[in-house]
Amino acid sequence: MKKLLILLALAALVAGYFYFDVGEQLTIEGIKGAVGQWDSFYRDNPAPVLAGFFAIYVAVTAASLPGAAILTLAAGALFGLLVGTILVSFASTLGATLAFLSARYVLRDTIEGRFGDRLKAINDGLERDGAFYLFTIRMIPLFPFFVVNLVMGLTRMKTFTYAWVSQIGMLLGTIAYVNAGTQLAQIESASGLLSPMLLGSFAALAFVPWIAKGIIAVIKRRKVYAAYTKPKSFDRNLVVIGAGSAGLVSSLIAATVKAKVTLVEANKMGGDCLNTGCVPSKALIKSAKVAEQMRHADRYGLKAAEPEVPFGQTIARVMGAVKAIEPHDSVERYEGLGVDVVEGYAKVIDPWTVEIARNDGGTQRLTTRAIVIAAGAEPFVPPIKGLEGSGYLTSDTMWDAFATMEKAPARVAVLGGGPIGCELSQALARLGSKVTQVEMADRVLGREDDEVSALAKSALEASGVEVLTDHRAVRVDKGQLVAEHGGQEIAIPFDTLIVAVGRAARLKGYGLEDIGIDTDKTVVTDEFLATKYPNIFAAGDVAGPFQFTHTASHQAWFASVNALFGQFKKFKADYRVIPAVTFLDPEVARVGLNETEAKEQGIDYEVTRYDLDDLDRAIAESETRGFVKVLTPAGGKDTILGATIVGAHAGELLAEYVLAMKHKLGLNKILGTIHSYPTMAEANKFAAGEWKKKHKPEGLLKLVEKYHDWRRG
Numbered sequence: 001m002k003k004l005l006i007l008l009a010l011a012a013l014v015a016g017y018f019y020f021d022v023g024e025q026l027t028i029e030g031i032k033g034a035v036g037q038w039d040s041f042y043r044d045n046p047a048p049v050l051a052g053f054f055a056i057y058v059a060v061t062a063a064s065l066p067g068a069a070i071l072t073l074a075a076g077a078l079f080g081l082l083v084g085t086i087l088v089s090f091a092s093t094l095g096a097t098l099a100f101l102s103a104r105y106v107l108r109d110t111i112e113g114r115f116g117d118r119l120k121a122i123n124d125g126l127e128r129d130g131a132f133y134l135f136t137i138r139m140i141p142l143f144p145f146f147v148v149n150l151v152m153g154l155t156r157m158k159t160f161t162y163a164w165v166s167q168i169g170m171l172l173g174t175i176a177y178v179n180a181g182t183q184l185a186q187i188e189s190a191s192g193l194l195s196p197m198l199l200g201s202f203a204a205l206a207f208v209p210w211i212a213k214g215i216i217a218v219i220k221r222r223k224v225y226a227a228y229t230k231p232k233s234f235d236r237n238l239v240v241i242g243a244g245s246a247g248l249v250s251s252l253i254a255a256t257v258k259a260k261v262t263l264v265e266a267n268k269m270g271g272d273c274l275n276t277g278c279v280p281s282k283a284l285i286k287s288a289k290v291a292e293q294m295r296h297a298d299r300y301g302l303k304a305a306e307p308e309v310p311f312g313q314t315i316a317r318v319m320g321a322v323k324a325i326e327p328h329d330s331v332e333r334y335e336g337l338g339v340d341v342v343e344g345y346a347k348v349i350d351p352w353t354v355e356i357a358r359n360d361g362g363t364q365r366l367t368t369r370a371i372v373i374a375a376g377a378e379p380f381v382p383p384i385k386g387l388e389g390s391g392y393l394t395s396d397t398m399w400d401a402f403a404t405m406e407k408a409p410a411r412v413a414v415l416g417g418g419p420i421g422c423e424l425s426q427a428l429a430r431l432g433s434k435v436t437q438v439e440m441a442d443r444v445l446g447r448e449d450d451e452v453s454a455l456a457k458s459a460l461e462a463s464g465v466e467v468l469t470d471h472r473a474v475r476v477d478k479g480q481l482v483a484e485h486g487g488q489e490i491a492i493p494f495d496t497l498i499v500a501v502g503r504a505a506r507l508k509g510y511g512l513e514d515i516g517i518d519t520d521k522t523v524v525t526d527e528f529l530a531t532k533y534p535n536i537f538a539a540g541d542v543a544g545p546f547q548f549t550h551t552a553s554h555q556a557w558f559a560s561v562n563a564l565f566g567q568f569k570k571f572k573a574d575y576r577v578i579p580a581v582t583f584l585d586p587e588v589a590r591v592g593l594n595e596t597e598a599k600e601q602g603i604d605y606e607v608t609r610y611d612l613d614d615l616d617r618a619i620a621e622s623e624t625r626g627f628v629k630v631l632t633p634a635g636g637k638d639t640i641l642g643a644t645i646v647g648a649h650a651g652e653l654l655a656e657y658v659l660a661m662k663h664k665l666g667l668n669k670i671l672g673t674i675h676s677y678p679t680m681a682e683a684n685k686f687a688a689g690e691w692k693k694k695h696k697p698e699g700l701l702k703l704v705e706k707y708h709d710w711r712r713g
Contacts, residue, residue: 035077042078050079054091061095062102064146068092069177076181084178085171092174093167096149100162103153111154123156130157131165138169145170224532228350236260236368238563239354241346241510244271245549246540247374248329249556250563255338259564262366263339264346264356270329271376273549275322276396281423283321285583287314288430292463292585295430299622309432311408319403348373348511351533355511370535370563373523374556375510377503377541382415386476392497395420401496408432413481413494415473417444419582421500422456426584429464436466436492438483443469445582448644449594455626455646459584468492505542527572529559537563546578577661579654586626587650591658592642593631604634605641608667608694610687612647617678623648628687630657630667636695638666638688649680656684667691 042049057071072092075084126133134157137148152162238254240247243265254261268275293300294307327333331341344358348371356364379394381387393401410433414425417439429435437444437460443453444460444467457467471483471490481492505522507513517531518524522544529537539559540552558573582588598605613624626647633639643657660670671688675681 035074038078050083050087053078054087057088057091058095058098061092061146061149062098064099064150068095068145072174072177073181076178081175081179081182084181085175088174088178089167089171092145092170093163096145096166096170097159097163099146099149100153101159103150108154126155126157130155131161134162134165135169138166139172221534224534225351228352231352231367233367234352234369235366236262236340238262238370238372238560239264239346239366239368240372240374240560241348241354242271242374242376242540242542243269243329243341244374244376244540244552245273246376246542246552246556246559247271247372248334249553250372250374250539250560251334251339252337253557253560254564255334257564258338261339262342262354262368263334264342264344264354266343266345266359269331269334269341270326272378272396274325274329276399278549279322279325280318280399281395281420281427282583283318284314284431285423285427285585287317288427289585291432292430309408310406311402311431312406314408314431315399315402315405319399346510348515348517348536350515351535370537372556372559372563373510373512373531373536373538373542374540374552374559375506375542376552377505377547379499380502380504381499382473382501384473384475387499390476390497392476392499394499395424398496398498409496410434411493411495412436412498413438413492413496414498414500415481416500416502417441417446417467417469418500418502419445420502421498422460423583424498424500425465425467426460426463429460433496434466435464436468436494438471438473438481438492439467439469440472441469445588447596448588448590449596449629452588452594452644452646455586456582456584456588459586459625463585503541503547505544507542528562528566528570529555529573530562530566534566535563546575546580548578548580551575551578577658579658581651581654583651586623586647588644588646589650589654590642590644591654592640592661594629594642594644595631598631598641603641605631606634606694607631608687608691610683610690612680612683615680615683615686617680617682618648620678621648623680626650628653628683630687630691632667632691638668638691638695639664640666645683647680647683653680653684656681 038049053071053075057068057075059065060071061068072084072088075088078084079087134148134152138145237259238250238261240251240254240261240263243251243263247263247265248270251261251263265271273279291307291309294305296304298304331343334341342356342358342364343360344356344364347355347357349355349365351371352367352369354366354368354371356366358364379396381392381394408428408431412425412428412433412435414421414428414435414437417437421437421439422444425435425437443450443457445453445456448456457469460467468483468485468490471485473481473483474489475482476497479493479495481494481497483490483492505519507519507523512519512523515533517533517536523531523538523542525531525538525543529539529543531538537559539555541547543555555573558571562570577591579589579591581590593601593603593605595605595607608630610628612618612626612628615624618624626645628647629644631641631643633641640657640661643654643661645653645657647653656670660666667688670684671692673685675685
């Protein structure tokens with residue numbers, strides 16, 4: 001009703017404008033005649049004339065009607081330069097703000113509902129630099145101001161910001177027009193009032209704030225570097241610290257564009273992912289899955305058998321997988337690609353100097369235009385009493401320990417219910433260990449929806465894991481992990497204790513604190529992945545906010561390109577579509593929002609779900625556990641806000657949704673894509689089909705039904 005009233009008021013103003021032929025009066029000749037008639041009346045009744053003129057000006061600009069320029073001339077002719085400028089300045093701002101608010105109230109929700117994802121980037125830019133953008137536009141009278149009012153109303157710019165910037169931005173143009181109005185008798189047309197030189201002057205003034213902003217940035221930059229002397233020449237274009245995923249990609253990009261780059265790694269090439277994380281853990285999970293399939297071969301019409309697990313051979317196979325992949329990340333390969341690889345510990349001495357304590361005993365100093373810190377992360381060890389002397393293992397140290405074992409450890413306590421803790425718990429249980437998993441929160445995989453956490457817990461327990469949620473570890477004492485639950489202490493005996501409560505960025509030993517680089521759990525960077533020093537960047541786990549190998553590689557592109565070419569163009573790191581997979585059996589894969597996050601963010605959504613127990617391929621393979629769940633906006637749009645898949649090969653199935661979200665393809669596009677039969681990927685198409693069923697055009701189908709009835713006679 002309020003929107004309707006606003007539209008009716010605007011319609012009334014427009015109707016009155018045409019009914020009373022106001023347009024014919026708002027001409028140069030019309031104003032010349034009117035000024036002569038109103039001049040004496042104004043002298044006798046100044047207040048009513050000023051108030052009436054103000055109201056008319058506000059109404060014309062609020063309704064986005066033509067004639068504001070002529071009224072401005074009239075203000076100069078009637079009231080003089082000072083009074084006319086004050087009157088028009090405030091009336092034009094008030095009218096513009098009313099037009100701005102009208103467009104916002106009537107249209108913005110509708111426009112955002114349709115183009116919200118595209119408007120987000122615009123709103124983010126306006127939130128940061130909106131005042132500068134608006135001032136620039138307001139200073140150049142060639143821009144139709146009524147268009148500015150209406151378009152800006154559709155954004156998230158604050159009303160107060162819009163009003164004061166408009167007032168200041170339009171002031172010079174207002175003065176020019178009002179001053180011209182004081183010489184009204186000599187004016188033949190409004191189009192000739194602003195000469196090209198005057199317009200050019202306004203345009204130049206419009207860029208003063210941007211120039212000032214640039215000068216301030218230069219001053220800040222000089223201040224940051226004030227304590228250091230910049231070298232006159234440099235040994236390298238880029239030095240990269242750390243040869244994990246982010247470091248490898250950063251150095252490779254630099255070498256590809258023919259920059260002189262040095263990659264420094266203190267330990268093994270490939271970082272945690274190759275040597276202690278992704279690769280060995282997935283190899284172990286595969287062995288564990290085969291053992292589980294043997295144990296339950298009757299599911300496939302075969303005779304079940306308890307597998308014999310020569311644990312030493314299992315771990316040898318795991319390490320063999322690592323060895324087979326090592327050449328991809330080796331020193332030899334990267335040197336062959338043009339990267340100077342130095343094995344040693346790097347320390348940043350100043351913003352342009354890196355000192356390397358080489359593994360061969362020497363010391364090397366390099367000056368460099370830019371630095372990328374890609375030092376990765378390490379297991380976080382909580383401050384639990386008695387833990388230090390317990391011989392605990394982490395995801396980094398357990399592989400060497402496992403390599404010495406002929407049998408899987410009999411009793412394993414796993415501290416942590418996140419992805420790493422869940423993956424290790426299930427794998428070791430399937431390989432013969434008695435595993436107890438301890439999680440302080442009330443569920444495992446706490447970032448996922450409740451039903452996903454419940455399914456994960458069920459899968460762990462089905463594999464033989466005792467899952468203790470809502471248990472807080474308080475101490476380690478004589479081969480026992482003591483946890484508190486419901487006010488009581490529970491002792492969990494173990495032969496092997498694995499701490500898997502998360503990972504923390506490696507921040508110490510790289511000289512960051514010595515040169516004042518901000519760190520707060522991670523290296524603090526801006527949207528371009530630069531630190532406080534514009535030539536020092538961070539990427540990967542050390543920068544956060546995600547701790548995935550694929551996001552490290554993703555960030556590395558932005559960090560290295562900005563480091564090498566940022567003087568021409570800088571790119572903001574894009575985190576809009578980030579997939580994640582937990583390699584349980586069944587796998588848990590997700591991209592975008594889940595229900596928990598959508599509720600927390602106040603996003604109105606609807607859920608489409610397809611259960612895998614209906615899928616032909618899943619039935620054929622006895623892999624019916626799980627589902628595909630897709631979030632779309634409420635109201636029937638097929639835009640994908642997020643997808644969660646639980647099931648066999650969920651990580652592979654997720655790729656279709658990642659692609660769709662990245663390139664803004666909706667469920668209708670997935671539904672219209674041919675999927676091979678019989679494949680697990682058909683689940684994505686069937687999920688899209690479930691969405692389509694909910695949004696079928698009932699009215700049209702009834703008409704079609706009547707048409708077919710008629711056709712049958």
